[in-house]
């Protein structure tokens with residue numbers, strides 16, 4: 001997978017070069033290019049924003065730098081020309097399904113969840129446009145729809161200062177699902193949200209720590225009992241902390257909780 005991120009704060013995305021994602025890039029499992037939007041400005045002050053039409057507080061990001069940036073990135077280019085692996089040119093009568101997904105972090109976006117993460121992990125290419133200020137001029141997203149599948153996306157019902165933190169979250173959540181990135185793929189299956197529930201509490205050594213003992217069943221060696229306990233604890237935790245997930249699971253499959261008996 002190739003990921004291109006455009007931001008006025010490219011340094012914000014440096015953590016993508018660390019740990020598992022950094023290793024994935026070195027192994028060629030993931031390709032990440034971060035571009036400075038100001039590379040597509042043409043004025044002396046490298047201006048990227050202006051006052052909101054209709055008045056109001058804050059600033060809105062100008063359309064022209066974004067238009068130039070998204071045109072170039074669609075062709076696999078940065079401000080100075082081609083970057084990274086070759087990107088297939090868009091056929092004039094190309095199918096929209098072949099267009100890359102343009103993730104646009106926004107408080108007004110679709111809420112990110114593991115199902116959407118899994119969908120995005122199947123894409124050959126993602127482009128992430130990180131807004132700042134009060135957001136990007138809406139005409140940029142309309143114009144981009146001619147050559148991208150535009151996906152406004154939110155991390156949750158709260159507001160950040162810009163799209164970069166959301167970009168980090170999306171690229172990490174998607175990148176870790178790519179084959180070969182995480183050492184033990186089984187660990188991906190036993191995680192919160194993979195089966196619609198929260199995962200069970202985890203324990204390790206020592207058997208007793210500050211007066212708290214590891215639950216006996218986990219030390220029993222009975223794998224069936226351990227699996228049952230973990231499922232029940234996951235359900236219990238979900239019921240306590242995220243009843244909405246439990247309701248959604250049962251609504252989708254009324255027998256979903258039977259296995260926990």
Ligand SMILES: COc1ccc2nc(C(=O)O)sc2c1
Nearest residue numbers: 106131132154155160162163
């Ligand atoms: C202007 O760009 C922004 C501003 C706030 C914001 N908040 C997000 C969130 O997912 O909470 S994404 C995002 C993008």
